[in-house]
Amino acid sequence: MAIPGEQPFNATSSGAPGQQQEPAVRILIVDDDASLRATFTQVLAKPCRNFDACGTVADGIAFLSERAYDLILLDYRLPDGTGLVLLDWLVEQLREEAVIIISGENDVDAVIGALRRGADDYVRKPYHIAQLQRAVESALHKAALEKANRAMEQRLKASEKLHRYLVESSPDLIFTLDAEGRFSYINPRVRQLLGFERGALMRRPFTTLVMPEDVDRICGLLSLPSTMPGESFSVELRLRRNRGEPSPVEADSVTVSLTGIPMISQQGERRVVGLYGVARDISERKRAEEIISFQAYHDQLTHLPNRVLFKDRLELAIAQAQRRTGALAVMFVDVDRFKLVNDTYGHAEGDLLLRAIASRLSSGLRRGDTLARLGGDEFTVLLPDINQPEDAETIARKIVATLGEPIKLSQGDFRATVSIGIALYPRDGNTAEDLTRHADIAMYQVKRSGKNAFRFFDPKLNTHHRERIALENDLHQALERGELELFYQPQISLSQQRVIGLEALLRWNHPQLGLVPPSSFIPVAEEVGLIGDISRWVLDTACAQLARWRRSGHTDVKLSINLSPHDFDHRDVVRSIVGCLSQHGLPAGQVELEITESMMMNDSAGVATKVRQLREAGIGVAIDDFGTGYSALAYLQKFPVSTLKIDRSFIRELDVALTNPIISAITGIARGFNLQIIAEGVERQEQADALRALGCDVMQGYLFARPGTAHEAEAWLRQVPSHSTH
Ligand SMILES: Nc1nc2c(ncn2[C@@H]2O[C@H](COP(=O)(O)O[C@H]3[C@@H](O)[C@H](n4cnc5c(=O)[nH]c(N)nc54)O[C@@H]3COP(=O)(O)O)[C@@H](O)[C@H]2O)c(=O)[nH]1
Numbered sequence: 128m129a130i131p132g133e134q135p136f137n138a139t140s141s142g143a144p145g146q147q148q149e150p151a152v153r154i155l156i157v158d159d160d161a162s163l164r165a166t167f168t169q170v171l172a173k174p175c176r177n178f179d180a181c182g183t184v185a186d187g188i189a190f191l192s193e194r195a196y197d198l199i200l201l202d203y204r205l206p207d208g209t210g211l212v213l214l215d216w217l218v219e220q221l222r223e224e225a226v227i228i229i230s231g232e233n234d235v236d237a238v239i240g241a242l243r244r245g246a247d248d249y250v251r252k253p254y255h256i257a258q259l260q261r262a263v264e265s266a267l268h269k270a271a272l273e274k275a276n277r278a279m280e281q282r283l284k285a286s287e288k289l290h291r292y293l294v295e296s297s298p299d300l301i302f303t304l305d306a307e308g309r310f311s312y313i314n315p316r317v318r319q320l321l322g323f324e325r326g327a328l329m330r331r332p333f334t335t336l337v338m339p340e341d342v343d344r345i346c347g348l349l350s351l352p353s354t355m356p357g358e359s360f361s362v363e364l365r366l367r368r369n370r371g372e373p374s375p376v377e378a379d380s381v382t383v384s385l386t387g388i389p390m391i392s393q394q395g396e397r398r399v400v401g402l403y404g405v406a407r408d409i410s411e412r413k414r415a416e417e418i419i420s421f422q423a424y425h426d427q428l429t430h431l432p433n434r435v436l437f438k439d440r441l442e443l444a445i446a447q448a449q450r451r452t453g454a455l456a457v458m459f460v461d462v463d464r465f466k467l468v469n470d471t472y473g474h475a476e477g478d479l480l481l482r483a484i485a486s487r488l489s490s491g492l493r494r495g496d497t498l499a500r501l502g503g504d505e506f507t508v509l510l511p512d513i514n515q516p517e518d519a520e521t522i523a524r525k526i527v528a529t530l531g532e533p534i535k536l537s538q539g540d541f542r543a544t545v546s547i548g549i550a551l552y553p554r555d556g557n558t559a560e561d562l563t564r565h566a567d568i569a570m571y572q573v574k575r576s577g578k579n580a581f582r583f584f585d586p587k588l589n590t591h592h593r594e595r596i597a598l599e600n601d602l603h604q605a606l607e608r609g610e611l612e613l614f615y616q617p618q619i620s621l622s623q624q625r626v627i628g629l630e631a632l633l634r635w636n637h638p639q640l641g642l643v644p645p646s647s648f649i650p651v652a653e654e655v656g657l658i659g660d661i662s663r664w665v666l667d668t669a670c671a672q673l674a675r676w677r678r679s680g681h682t683d684v685k686l687s688i689n690l691s692p693h694d695f696d697h698r699d700v701v702r703s704i705v706g707c708l709s710q711h712g713l714p715a716g717q718v719e720l721e722i723t724e725s726m727m728m729n730d731s732a733g734v735a736t737k738v739r740q741l742r743e744a745g746i747g748v749a750i751d752d753f754g755t756g757y758s759a760l761a762y763l764q765k766f767p768v769s770t771l772k773i774d775r776s777f778i779r780e781l782d783v784a785l786t787n788p789i790i791s792a793i794t795g796i797a798r799g800f801n802l803q804i805i806a807e808g809v810e811r812q813e814q815a816d817a818l819r820a821l822g823c824d825v826m827q828g829y830l831f832a833r834p835g836t837a838h839e840a841e842a843w844l845r846q847v848p849s850h851s852t853h
Pocket residue numbers: 616630631632633644645646649665689690691721751752772775807808809810827828829830834
């Protein structure tokens with residue numbers, strides 16, 4: 128883009144810097160007397176002067192048409208006309224040469240005529256050389272001054288043009304106000320930025336453009352008398368958009384950063400006569416700042432306040448409650464079985480569920496309450512003003528009720544439930560951390576006692592909770608540190624007098640607590656979502672061990688492996704089990720998986736189908752605690768298992784009476800369905816005898832061996848058990 132006025136600013140003077148050179152001067156002599164022309168050239172000669180000379184008006188014009196001169200010495204009387212003709216030509220051509228008329232004429236009219244036509248001086252013949260020289264010096268001096276003036280004028284014009292261009296095409300709003308705060312100038316940017324014609328704004332107060340909310344703030348700054356001369360200010364404010372004007376921007380206002388500089392009178396006493404202002408549109412920057420700030424304080428998925436903002440609001444609410452001696456409640460809300468959805472249907476469905484739950488939860492709250500998402504499936508609620516604990520209870524019931532209707536996910540409906548823990552200020556703590564932690568502990572208790580409910584914090588829960596958290600933390604590292612170990616317990620066939628199977632039983636060698644039984648940590652692993660990793664480790668370790676035993680010749684021993692009901696929540700559980708067996712080169716028939724009877728009763732994860740697939744792959748499936756639940760024959764048809772394990776509780780009853788109708792029934796069912804039967808928890812010889820009498824041949828229990836290491840198990844495989852029955 129060409130910038131007006133650029134060239135004049137680039138002009139540089141020629142000549143070596145610091146060297147004061149007299150400028151070159153060109154003089155034209157027009158006189159019909161050749162000897163005079165020679166004299167002029169001689170007496171006026173200087174190193175920097177160049178002369179041309181001719182004797183007629185026509186030749187003079189010819190020279191002048193070729194180039195410009197600084198001075199013309201013009202004879203009045205010439206053969207082809209008077210010097211006036213040449214003067215007229217100069218005027219006509221807008222020429223700027225200085226002219227000295229030289230004539231013998233005594234006529235005053237001739238002199239006046241020449242001066243009127245623009246001649247600068249008049250020398251009458253005969254003249255003294257010195258007089259001519261003075262006239263020439265003076266005319267040249269005057270011409271030089273005029274030339275410098277013209278150059279200066281041109282530079283000023285160019286400069287003015289450039290400044291006007293810069294101001295008028297500035298992307299910022301530039302304006303001046305008079306002493307009364309009214310526009311005295313505003314650049315055309317106002318049209319584009321705010322949709323106002325600049326003509327319409329002239330003499331109108333600046334506040335015409337300011338959004339009403341910001342007027343008071345800016346008025347103080349604009350009250351000029353109070354502004355110290357030279358004191359500038361910067362302020363952010365919103366300028367009004369002319370809504371009558373069509374605009375690509377929908378906003379009512381434009382946020383600008385305004386810099387105001389008082390204009391000081393240059394004459395007389397220094398006083399403020401107006402204000403010079405530059406307003407820069409910072410709407411985009413503001414929007415970006417708002418987005419960044421929103422992201423810093425909100426959860427991206429649900430757009431609810433995040434942990435930081437929740438803590439902030441809770442601290443504020445505590446301070447306010449302290450002042451008015453009031454009460455508030457904090458709820459910790461955890462979505463039940465969320466991991467199931469995430470693992471089974473994928474993260475997109477999980478996100479959909481979380482968004483739907485967020486919307487349901489907030490529908491149960493009032494304005495002024497805060498619902499936040501801490502991350503994962505954890506939400507918190509702040510009820511900043513409650514009168515009694517029952518108020519929090521009412522809201523908790525309401526929240527539970529909002530989830531009554533199933534949530535539509537793309538892969539089907541999901542009936543979401545939540546576990547809610549409640550802590551009250553001041554009863555359960557007076558800091559944001561304590562209240563949130565205590566609500567979390569209460570929520571944990573709800574989870575442990577069956578989920579889908581709410582509970583208030585009870586200080587007695589605290590110690591237990593601490594131990595539990597410590598256990599959880601340790602469990603997270605147990606796998607990495609190699610603290611898990613498999614023990615094995617033999618399953619004996621009394622008729623064959625040998626170990627026909629082994630059950631793999633998990634142990635945790637805790638560095639401080641010693642050997643931790645699975646009943647103490649498996650439920651924790653299930654709750655914190657570690658069970659998947661642990662089960663994979665168990666399966667892999669047990670299969671690797673069986674492969675070793677096979678290599679030692681034990682090719683007909685069956686290995687029972689316990690699986691958690693949670694493992695069956697995974698779509699690809701069957702594929703991973705089959706994959707693990709083939710990876711270790713095991714025949715499917717040598718492995719049996721133990722599932723619990725309760726899993727058959729709640730078939731939400733399609734356990735029946737998975738059991739069928741495992742059986743089709745040739746893998747055995749045993750029902751672990753058979754008889755303890757509502758075992759029904761219908762289940763056995765639906766779940767094509769291979770083995771029933773009679774629960775320990777029935778074996779214990781054999782101590783009282785050596786017959787038991789339930790055991791008789793179970794053995795009958797097993798025979799009817801062609802299932803293998805194993806009695807577990809056999810501790811005494813009498814129990815073994817009674818079981819044998821009832822038709823049960825395979826047994827497992829302390830009578831034969833307590834669970835032992837892989838090394839001990841290998842020894843059992845090699846020997847016939849000593850505790851044979853009579
Ligand atoms: N998901 C997984 N669960 C597992 C795994 N390993 C074990 N478990 C389950 O933990 C429960 C407790 O197991 P454990 O403490 O190992 O107890 C087993 C035996 O030690 C015990 N037992 C065996 N004989 C007797 C006996 O004569 N008396 C008596 N009081 N107890 C005895 O019984 C448990 C074996 O039970 P079961 O599995 O039902 O056959 C238990 O429910 C295990 O299933 C694992 O790797 N994953």
